[in-house]
Amino acid sequence: MVWNDSLACCQQKYTSAEKKPTNSELQKLFITQAKKTEYREWLSEVSAIPLQQSLNDLNRRSAIRQLCVSKRPKACA
Numbered sequence: 001m002v003w004n005d006s007l008a009c010c011q012q013k014y015t016s017a018e019k020k021p022t023n024s025e026l027q028k029l030f031i032t033q034a035k036k037t038e039y040r041e042w043l044s045e046v047s048a049i050p051l052q053q054s055l056n057d058l059n060r061r062s063a064i065r066q067l068c069v070s071k072r073p074k075a076c077a
Helices: 002-015 023-032 041-045 048-071
Strands: none
Touching: 002 023, 002 048, 023 048
């Protein structure tokens, strides 16, 4: 859930030519604040570590994709 929501946010920012949110901004939006909503309050029952790791994985994947596009498009395709 955290991965999907964060990915959608990043895609929307990219489409709008806006700056990509930082990892801490994503954590605030899709973990901390999401736990306070009716539909995401169940996130409070889960350890924060896997939720944060999903954002780290998202950022790592984005960084690898960006590197591949800018440096070696054929090797990463």
